[in-house]
Structure formats: C-alpha cells, structure tokens
Amino acid sequence: MAEHLEKADELMLKPNETRVVVETALAENTAVVVGDDAHLVHYRLSDGANNALTVKLGKNASYDLVTVHLGSGKLSVYADLAGEGCFCRSDAVYALNGDERAEIKTDFRHNADKTTSRQLVKGAVGGRAKAVFDGGILIPYNKKAIDGAQQHRALLLSKTAEVKAVPKLEIYADDVKCAHGSAIGTLNKDQLFYLQTRGIDEAQARRILTAAFLNEVLDTMRIPELRDEWGRLIGLKNDD
Amino acid sequence: MSAWLEITDLHANVGDKPILKGLSLSINAGEVHVIMGPNGSGKSTLSNVLCGDPRYEVTAGAVAFKGRDLLTMNVEERARAGIFLAFQNPIEIPGVSMSTFMKYALNAKRKAAGLKEYDAVSFMKHIKIRAQALEITDEMLKRPVNVGFSGGEKKRLETFQMAVLEPDFCILDEMDSGLDVDAVKVAGNGVKIMRSPERSFLVISHNIGFLHEQIRPDYVHILVNGRVVENGGAELLDEVRANGFARFQKGTAA
Amino acid sequence: MAEDKISALDAVSGDAYKYGFVTDIEAETAPKGLNEDIIRFISAKKGEPDWLLDFRLKAYRHWIGLTEPRWAKVDYPPIDYQDIYYYSAPKSAKEPKTLDDVDPELLKTYDKLGVPLHERAMLAGVAVDAVFDSVSVATTFREKLAKQGIIFCSISEAVKAHPDLVREYLGSVVPYTDNFFACLNAAVFSDGTFVYIPKGVRCPMELSTYFRINAKKTGQFERTLIVADDDSYVSYLEGCTAPQRDENQLHAAIVEIIVKDRAEVKYSTVQNWFPGDKDGKGGIYNFVTKRGLCAGYKSKLSWTQVETGSAVTWKYPSCVLKGDYSTGEFYSVAITNNYQQADTGTKMIHLGKNTSSTIISKGISAGRSQNTYRGLVRVAPAADNARNFSQCDSLLIGDKCGAHTLPVMVDGNPTASVEHEATTSKISEEQLFYCRQRGLGAEEAVSLIVNGFCKDVMQKLPMEFAIEATRLVAVTLEGSVG
Numbered sequence: 001m002a003e004h005l006e007k008a009d010e011l012m013l014k015p016n017e018t019r020v021v022v023e024t025a026l027a028e029n030t031a032v033v034v035g036d037d038a039h040l041v042h043y044r045l046s047d048g049a050n051n052a053l054t055v056k057l058g059k060n061a062s063y064d065l066v067t068v069h070l071g072s073g074k075l076s077v078y079a080d081l082a083g084e085g086c087f088c089r090s091d092a093v094y095a096l097n098g099d100e101r102a103e104i105k106t107d108f109r110h111n112a113d114k115t116t117s118r119q120l121v122k123g124a125v126g127g128r129a130k131a132v133f134d135g136g137i138l139i140p141y142n143k144k145a146i147d148g149a150q151q152h153r154a155l156l157l158s159k160t161a162e163v164k165a166v167p168k169l170e171i172y173a174d175d176v177k178c179a180h181g182s183a184i185g186t187l188n189k190d191q192l193f194y195l196q197t198r199g200i201d202e203a204q205a206r207r208i209l210t211a212a213f214l215n216e217v218l219d220t221m222r223i224p225e226l227r228d229e230w231g232r233l234i235g236l237k238n239d240d
Numbered sequence: 241m242s243a244w245l246e247i248t249d250l251h252a253n254v255g256d257k258p259i260l261k262g263l264s265l266s267i268n269a270g271e272v273h274v275i276m277g278p279n280g281s282g283k284s285t286l287s288n289v290l291c292g293d294p295r296y297e298v299t300a301g302a303v304a305f306k307g308r309d310l311l312t313m314n315v316e317e318r319a320r321a322g323i324f325l326a327f328q329n330p331i332e333i334p335g336v337s338m339s340t341f342m343k344y345a346l347n348a349k350r351k352a353a354g355l356k357e358y359d360a361v362s363f364m365k366h367i368k369i370r371a372q373a374l375e376i377t378d379e380m381l382k383r384p385v386n387v388g389f390s391g392g393e394k395k396r397l398e399t400f401q402m403a404v405l406e407p408d409f410c411i412l413d414e415m416d417s418g419l420d421v422d423a424v425k426v427a428g429n430g431v432k433i434m435r436s437p438e439r440s441f442l443v444i445s446h447n448i449g450f451l452h453e454q455i456r457p458d459y460v461h462i463l464v465n466g467r468v469v470e471n472g473g474a475e476l477l478d479e480v481r482a483n484g485f486a487r488f489q490k491g492t493a494a
Numbered sequence: 495m496a497e498d499k500i501s502a503l504d505a506v507s508g509d510a511y512k513y514g515f516v517t518d519i520e521a522e523t524a525p526k527g528l529n530e531d532i533i534r535f536i537s538a539k540k541g542e543p544d545w546l547l548d549f550r551l552k553a554y555r556h557w558i559g560l561t562e563p564r565w566a567k568v569d570y571p572p573i574d575y576q577d578i579y580y581y582s583a584p585k586s587a588k589e590p591k592t593l594d595d596v597d598p599e600l601l602k603t604y605d606k607l608g609v610p611l612h613e614r615a616m617l618a619g620v621a622v623d624a625v626f627d628s629v630s631v632a633t634t635f636r637e638k639l640a641k642q643g644i645i646f647c648s649i650s651e652a653v654k655a656h657p658d659l660v661r662e663y664l665g666s667v668v669p670y671t672d673n674f675f676a677c678l679n680a681a682v683f684s685d686g687t688f689v690y691i692p693k694g695v696r697c698p699m700e701l702s703t704y705f706r707i708n709a710k711k712t713g714q715f716e717r718t719l720i721v722a723d724d725d726s727y728v729s730y731l732e733g734c735t736a737p738q739r740d741e742n743q744l745h746a747a748i749v750e751i752i753v754k755d756r757a758e759v760k761y762s763t764v765q766n767w768f769p770g771d772k773d774g775k776g777g778i779y780n781f782v783t784k785r786g787l788c789a790g791y792k793s794k795l796s797w798t799q800v801e802t803g804s805a806v807t808w809k810y811p812s813c814v815l816k817g818d819y820s821t822g823e824f825y826s827v828a829i830t831n832n833y834q835q836a837d838t839g840t841k842m843i844h845l846g847k848n849t850s851s852t853i854i855s856k857g858i859s860a861g862r863s864q865n866t867y868r869g870l871v872r873v874a875p876a877a878d879n880a881r882n883f884s885q886c887d888s889l890l891i892g893d894k895c896g897a898h899t900l901p902v903m904v905d906g907n908p909t910a911s912v913e914h915e916a917t918t919s920k921i922s923e924e925q926l927f928y929c930r931q932r933g934l935g936a937e938e939a940v941s942l943i944v945n946g947f948c949k950d951v952m953q954k955l956p957m958e959f960a961i962e963a964t965r966l967v968a969v970t971l972e973g974s975v976g
Contacts, residue, residue, distance in 0.1 A: 142893065156908040159875065167914070169899040174890040174920040182903055185911035291931050295923070315930035316939075325931050331924040335946025344942060345932035352933070384946065385928075401932065 002043075002223055013038040015058065022226065026051040034061040036083060043221060044068070045230060052076045059083035059112075066221055067092040068230045069102060070237050076105040081115040089118040093217040095237040096129035096161075103132040110139045110146045119150040122217050124210050124238060126157035136168040137180065143173045150180040155187060155213060157206075157238075187213075211235045244269045244440060245409060250301035251466075252289045259285040261466035262301070267409075270437040274451055274477070275444050277463035278485045283444045284328065286463070287411045290442075291325045292318050305409065319345075320352040322408030326398040326415055333385040338397065341385050342367060342404050349405060370403040374430055392423030399430030410434065412443045416450040428454025448481045462488045511768055511969075514738025517603045517708050521627065524581035526711070530554060533681055536581050540650050540684075545661060553670035553680035560674045566837040567866040567898055568806045570742070570779065578744060580682045582627040582709040596632050600624075603706065621646060623687045623703045625716055630685045635699065645690040646701055649717055652688035659690055663721055667750040667787045667814070675746040675808075676783040679715045683748070686716035691726035691757070700956055702731035705747075707767075707778070713744040720750070722757040724790065729760040731959055734803070738768050740776045742805060747782045755790030755817070760798070762955055764963050767803035772973065774833025774862075777805025784811035785841075788820035788849075796823040798954045800963040801836060802970040810868065812841035815849035815880075822851040825951040827963070829944070829970045830863030830895070839869040839901075844880040844910070853884035856948045859895035860974035866898040873910040880910040888918040889947055891940065891974050936975045941968040 002020040005011075007027040013019055015035040021042050026049040034040045036058035048071035057063055061083055069075055069092060079088050088108065096102050108117045117137065125131045137148040154163040165182040187209050195205035214234050221227040245267040252260040259282045267273050275283055289296045290303065292315040303310040310318060333341070346366070347357040358366060371381060374396055386394055395415060402410055412431070416424045428450060431441065443455050451457060452474070460476040461468045462485065469488045470476065479487075524535050533554055537547040562573070584597060603626070621635035623646065630648030639646050645656060652660050670680035687703040707714045722728055734745075745767065753759050761784075770777030780803075786795040797811040813822025824840035842851035851871065859865040865888065873880045888897035899916045921943060929939035945952065945967050952960050 154905075156905060156910070159908055161908065162875075162904065162906040164905075165901075165903040165912075165914075167899075167901060167916075169888075169916060169918055170896070171888070171890070171898065171918050172896040174893040174895070176890070176918060176920065178918040179916060180899070181913075181915045182901070183911070183913040184903060184905040185913070186908050291927075293927055295927075314936075315927060316933050316935050319931050319933040327928065327931075331922065331928045333925050333928070333943060333946055335949030336942055341929075341932070341942070344934050344938060345929075348933040348935065348938065384949075405932065 002226075011040070011042075013040050013061075020222070022223070025049070028052065030054070032056070032063070034058060034063050034086075036061060040064070041222060042066075043223070043226060045070075045233070046073060046075060047071055048073050050074045053078070055079045055088065057081050057083050057086040057088055060085040062087040063089065064220075065090045066217065068218075068234065069094040069104065070233060071096065072100040072102055074103040074105070077107070079106070079108045079117070081108065081110045081117060082112055084112045085114045086112065087116045091118075091120045091217045091220065093121070093214045093234060094123040094131060095214060095234050096123070096125045096131055097127035097157075097237070098129060099127065100129040102129075103134065106135040106150075108137050108148065110137070110143055110148060113144040113146075116147040117149070120217055121152045122154070122214050123163065124155040124157055124214055125161040125163055126238075128158075128160040130162045130164070132164045132166070133182070134166045135180070136170065137178060138170045139173050139176055139178070141172040144175045146173065146176040146178070148176070148178045152182040153213070154184045155210060156184060157210070207235070207238050210238050244306060246302075246304045248302045250289070250303060251299045252285060253297045253299055254285065254295065258299070259296075259466055260289065263463070263467055265461060265468055267440050267442065269440055271459065272435070272441040272443065272455060272457045274455065274457040274460045275442060275463050276446065276460065276480055276485075278489065281463045282466045283463055284413055287325055287413045287442070287444060290318075290411060291315060291323060316348065320349045324402050324405060324407035324410045326395070326402060326410065326412045328414040328417065330386045330394050330398055332387045334387055336385050337382050338385050339367065339381040342401065345401075346404060367404055370400060373433060374400045374403060375426065376400050391418040392420065392426070395419060395423065395427050396430070399427060402434060403430065408439055410439065410441050412441065412445070414444055414446075416445055416447045424450050424454065431455060448477050451477055464488050511738055513735035513766065514768060517599060519597065519599050519708070520585040521582050521709055522585050523579050523709065523712070526579055527576040528578070528580055528682065532580055536682060536684060539581065539583075540653070542653060543657060546653060549665065549670070550681050553677050556671060557674070557677040557681055560677060562674050566808050566868070567864060567900075568808060568835040568837050570806050570835075573744060573779070575678075577711065579709065579712040580715070581684055582712045583684075584626055600626060600632075603708075621699050621701050623648060623701075625685055625687070625703060625705045627707060627709045627712055627714065630687070639697070642695050642698070643692040644695060644697055645688060647688055649686040649688045649719060652719075656688070656690070659721065660688065660719065663719055663750065663752055665750075667752060667785050668748050668783050673783060675781040676748055679717060679746050679748045679783070682713075683715045683717040686747070687718045689720040689728065689730065691722045691728045693723045694725045696726065697728040700729045700731055702733065705732070705734040707743055707745065710739060711741065711743070713746065716747050718747070718749040720759060720761075721752045722754060722759045724755040724757060726754075726757045727759075729956060730762070731956060732761070732763040733766070735766055735768070738771070738776065742777055742779055744779045745782070745804075749782070749784040749811070751786030751795060753786060753788050753790070753793040753795050753820075756792045757790070758794040758796075759786065760796045761786070761811070762959055763799040763801075764955075764959050764966065765799065765801045765803050765807075766966060769803045769834050769970075770805040770832065772832045774805070777834075778803065779806045780804035781808045784809065785814065786812070786822075787814045788817050788822060790817040791819055793817045793820040795821070796825070796954070797840065798825040798951065799827070799838075800951070800955065800959075800966065801826070801828040801838060802966045804836070805834060807836040807838050809838045810840055812843070813851060814843045814845065815851065816845045817849075818846040819848045820846055821849070824851075824853045824855070825954045826855045827858070827948045827951045827967075828855070828865055828867075829858040829967060830860065830865045831970055831974055832861040832863060834861075834863040836864070837866040837868055839867045841870040842872070842882055844871070844873045844877040844882070847876070847878045848880070849877055850881040851883075853882070853886070854950055855884075855886040856951055857886070857888040857897055858891065858944055858947070858971075859888065859897045860891040860971055862894045864896040864898070866900060867916075869901040870904075871901070871912050871914070872904045873907050873912060875906040877907050878909045880907060882912045884914040886914070886916040887947070888916070889944065890918065890920045891971070937968075937972065940975050941971055944971060
C-alpha cells in the first residue's frame, strides 16, 4: 500500500524493507536512504517547490522515482549508488508556461560495482518560460560493470520560451556502458496533420500530442489512479 | 605417433564455474568430426577454449596441435598456426570492410609463415575466386564486417573467411543454426569445397539432416557435462535422432 | 636585440613520434618574455603599419587584465609567460622570393616531414604555406593560384600587399577580447596564412599550411585568415609537428574564416604536435581558437579534425551560422594515450533561419589520458527551422583513462530541433577476440577497430590526409594494449 507523506525531510528504509511513498508537498531538503536489499518507489508532485533530494542506495537496493514538476522551482536529485548491484531510476516531467523558471538537476554517482541507473526527463515549455535540465552521470575510477543511461526530451511551445540542456557523462573507468541523449524540438507536423484530418482542431491536436508526449514518463507508475490524476494535472497545465 | 590434434583431460572454467571436466579427443589430418550434446554440455566452450578466448580459463589438461603446445599460444598465434573458428554469432565491427579485414588477417598469417605479404592486386585475385565460389558479391565485401547482414549471409561470410585464410583445422560452431534450407545448403557446400586430406574439421551442430547430408562426418562424439561420453561413427547420428541424448546422460548429472 | 644561435639541443629518442627531430639552423630570436617592447619589436621586424601595431598593443593591454581560463578538464602546471620566446625566425628566412632562395636546411626539414616544398616534386593538387617557428618560410604554387585571383600567402605579406582585406577581416570573427589565448595571440602573432578566394572561384587545388615548431622554449602564435567570397570554394588542410623536447611548449593559434553567400570552406586538420613521452614528459600545449562565420545565404563551413598530438589540447572549432540556410559541420576524432589530455569540441551558433549543423565526434582514450568532448549548440529566437544533430561516441581502452561528454544545448525557437546522442563504452572484448581469431595481433586489432569506429569522420578527410590519419591512429595507440 502506498503511504502519503508531506514535506518529508527524511526517508529511511531498513534492509529488506519495501515501501511505496507518495509526496504531494515537498520540503526544502529530503534525505533518502535505501538500505541493503530494500526497495523504494517514490512518487512526487511538485507545484512550484524547491527541493534538494539526496539518495543513498545500499547493496542490491532499488529506488524508483517519478517526479511531476509543475511551475517554477529548482529540483535536484543527488544519487549515491553506494551499494553493489543497486538500481536507481529517476524519471521526471516538467510543464511550464507564463514567466515560470524551472531547473531540474541530477547528479548520479556510480560509487559501487554492478550499479545501474536510468533517467528519463521530459518537458514542455510555453509562454515566456525557461527551463534548464542539468543532468550528470559520474563513474569513478576502478568501478566495474556500470550501466548508466539518461534521456532528456523537451518541447518548445512558444516563440518566447527557452530550454537549456546540459547532459554530462564523466567516466573514469572502462567497464561501462553509458549513454545520454537530449533533444529539444517541436511537435511532429505529420502527427498534427493526421489528427486534423480526423476533425480535431489544431489547438486541441497540440494539447493531445503534448499530453501524450509528457505522459510517457508516467507510464511506469504503479498506482493507476495517481497516474491518471497527475496526467490530468499536466494536461491542465498545457491548457493555460 | 600422437594425433594431429590431441586433447587430453581438458578442464576449463568460465569465472568460477567448471564447464569442461576432463575432455579428451583425437583428430587426425583430413578427418571430419562432429560433436553433439545437450545444451550446456560445453560444446561452445570447447571451441572457444581451443581458440584461446581469454574469457575461459584452462585449469588442467593439455592440447597439442601438430606437435605444438596449443595452450601456451595466444589467440592470434593459434589462428596463424591454422586454427579457424566459424562463430555461431559473429560480432559486428562497424567501419571495417570485410575486404580490409581479410587483407589484414591474411597478411598477418603470411607474415608469420615467412611469406611475402600480398599487395592489393594479388590479394584481390586471392579473394575474388573464393568470393565467386561462395556467391559473395563485391558489395558484401565492401560492407562492414557482419554489419547489417542476414543470418545466412553472416554464415556464408564465415565460410568465405575460412576459404580465404585456408586454415588446417576448422571449428564450425552451429554453422547451420537459424538458416533456411537453401542457406544450410550453401553453408554445407562451403565445407565440401574446403574438405581436403590436409584439413580437418570439428563440427558442432544439432541438425542431424545437415550433418548427414552436408557434413558426412568420419566420427561422432557425444559430449555430456563437460566430457566425451561416447565415440562412434555416423551411425551415432541416427541414434540421437531416434532417442535423443537420454542414454548418454545416465549417471552424468551435472 | 639579441640574436641567439639555436642549436640542436635535444637528442631524439627512439620513440614512436617520428617528427621529434630538431633542425640545426641559425635563428633570430626576440629576448625572452613579454612586454610592449617585445610587441613593438615583433611589429617592427615585420615592418607593420601603425594600425596593426595598435591592434597588437590594444590586445596586449587587454590581456594583462585577463586570467588564464581553468574551466577545461585539463590539468597542467602554471605557464610562466615571461619564460617564453615570442619570436624566433630562421635567419635565412627573410622574405625568400622564390623557392630557390629558401635555406636548403629548411627544405630538407620539410622533406623529412613528408611535406615537399619543391613544386615539381609535389603530388598534384596541394599548395603549401610552410610556417617554421614564427615565420612563413615558403608558399608554393602562388603564381598559378594568382592567375585566378586567389591570394595564398603568409599573413605578414598580406598585411603589406593586401592591407585593406586584412584590415577588414582580421579580428572580425575572433576579436582580441574573445578569450585569454586569443588575446595573447592578437598581441604577439608572428605569422600564419592568408587566403582569399574571389567571387565565383573554385580553388583548383587543396591549400595547406604546415606548422613546425623548432626552436626551444618558443611559443608559436600563428594566425590564419581565410576569406571565401560569394560562390567560391576552397578546401584547406593544416598539419603540424614539433621536436621532441622535455619541456612543454605553447601553441596558441587563431583561425578565422569568413564564408560569404553560397561559398563553401572545408577546413581539415591532422594535428600531430609532439604529445609528450610515455611518462607524460614534454609535449605541446595546444590552446587554439578556431571560428568561422557563415556570413551569407547558404554559406557552408565544415571542420574536420583528427587530433592525435599535443600534451594538452584546448580547442573548439566553431561555426557562427548567421546567413539564412547556412550550414556548419564538425567532424572530429580525438585520440589520447599515455598522459595526454584533450578538451575539445565545437560551438554551433544558429542565428539565421533554416540553418543546420551536424556534429560527429569520436573520442578514444587509452593509457592514463583524459579525453573530453565539450560542445555548445545555441539556437537564437530568430533562427526559425534551425536543425542540429550531434553524435558523440567515446571508446575506452584500459581502465586508467577517462572519457567525458559535456554538451550544452540552448534552444529558444519553437520551430527548431536540437538533438544530441552520446555513448561511452570500452573497446569490445568480443570484437578483439574475433579479430585475433583471424590472426591479427592485439595492437593491430585495436587499431583496426578504432579506425572502424572513426570511419564516419575519416572519410570526410581529403584522400592524402585520410591515409596519414589512419596511420597515426595506429601510432598513437601503440602500447595501449598490454
């Protein structure tokens, strides 16, 4: 069962513990520790919050984070993959408009062997809003069997919006498989046209496609009601 | 006199896991041997160990090839001495064309044998004849090694490499797997062309039809749990076809 | 001013770097160190007009207030800018009129480097400007090119013969205020190449500059200025080598390129400065600013670089895509071994509409080296339909080296598309095994796989350069597999 927390500044999982935590209001700093063989699923909704999240993972631990970021604010995730065989995922979606300013920062450190990380960050920026995605993967010297991947995709929805992406791979070991990608662009014209041929007006078609683009991040969420509700919130954001 | 290839009590591990547990086998020049066995019995390990794949560790036993201690030689020394492995899943090497690759390989072998390296003209002559015989087009030679080829084409290119390098001892690891009937025939045809009294073969396959019709082995060995448990002739193929490996597996559980 | 005799000082060791020899030649050298007098000395030596001396002094005065950038992922001891000779010229090099006037010792040097200056002996199709320490010693095929109105000469000469052109464009793409090393160069640049391709002319041969640092403790600060007028085309090659010495030497060059309407410039570099020995001793510090302005409609600029040399590299050949429908390309192979450090990449600045850029970068790290791709793609709000695609792949050979990918993308236009993909992995054990099973030696296999990995970039090089580059890959990676 999922537990609901508000403004948690600490979240500690003992070895072998499994928890599903939903947060809809964020503290300024949150420290998460996932003990050996423990598993944490963490869903966060941030409406204009500033939050610095630090995560430490034990041996064979897993951490599965999905963040929905609406509005201004600076969110950072610092992950210390400290235990051998641990897995860390951090997916996020951001939707901005008006004069909003948002920054999504990740810093993943593969400090143990056989660690895996995954990041998928998608955003849509309209109005005069500006977004910065600053994502890092660091693999220190001598670490073995590391697998890290990061993807960032953003849609620019207006002429006055701006997205800046700074994906970083810093690798000091050779037994690695690492990739990152970042794409900033616009809605697919063929898809827009296709929807219009079915009688949907352009504005509506844009909304549908933007929502579909962003909602992909929510697909992995294990609480269907939450996924639908947060999907709706993202959709509303696009309507502004 | 000992055999041409003499494997004696060979033990080998992957990591800490023993796979070959005392395998012995003798192969003489000009002979075609088939190795069969259930999955996980060590067939592919044997072929990789014979080639010197660094991922496998030989823990005991001996392998002599034409009177030389094979186990002290590194991968390329064994290749230049005449050992060839047709891989089950040949790896892609982007950006390196098949003809460039073969030129390096052939000249490395010639150099090791004290022969003059081929220049561009004599090299092209050498490969053209063999390419034609195996239906390898110029376009296939220009493409990067194993990149974007169908399963059948990859196997044909393995056979082509064998024809170009003219090895003394060929190991064919699941040559026929994943191929349609016509492709199996082409693969088998390559082996027929290559058969000679100075060249021997070790063929790993499950495909009795392919072995009977294309390979026509002199000897068949059954490998179970890292050891050869039965030696025989082509008649063993029929027994496996009829009864599987059940009889050979008795008392050899992993 | 002092005139030192610079003699063969260092014995050449039997290392793989075959260009590590020293030419024993009499040189005229400015006193060590940097101040306004030195700048006046350089300017006077070259008989420069006042405007150029002013340009230098302005730059110098600006430079004094700057601090050396340290944001690159490279690490080297502080440089003592007063312990460098800023000017060294072979005595015999004073304005040779024809090749017959060139010191035979210099001709021999270039022969040894594989850069024959005798036009008769040359393979058809490449004209060479040879820069030895601070001066250009020979430029070939000038008359033939002049018939089509192409200007190909040393920049010192251009200052005298074509002052208006030089004055118009010098510093127009890389202003002296641009960065620390560019500013230093603007103050002390000694020579370099000037190219002007007139309207509608397709340059009939490859133009090339061959840079050679010979003198000890001498910095090389050359400046290349290429102007391609409307509807013109030129392919330009740059090569470089230096003797093998125990101390580090500074190379801080500037390349400025102006590409006008529908013109195209292809700039290729095979960079083979001495990288230092296997223990990281010696080698060139290569701190270079290269930038081109695609000024007009459908201008096209393509950078191709193969970086194998230098102890430390800091270099980002860039394109400012100002003209509508202009195109920028950056194709790069950077290979580092032993203790080399390379921080290199590109900037693509999209200002015009329908501009497009492509970045393909292949980094190979071996030994204890560090190899960084650093890039910037910026799409300005006015750059409708701008397109960028970047692919950066890194290959690691051995577990003591590093590979870093640090791109920055800024998109401010909703009709634009910016895409970046990067991968990092170690050289495949399976590929190595496959090659070795076919009889290739371990080093041969590595070099073959690496060349395959770099193929997309290598094939952008002109033929003669591609062969040289392929060979250099093998040489650079020697000793990388144990």
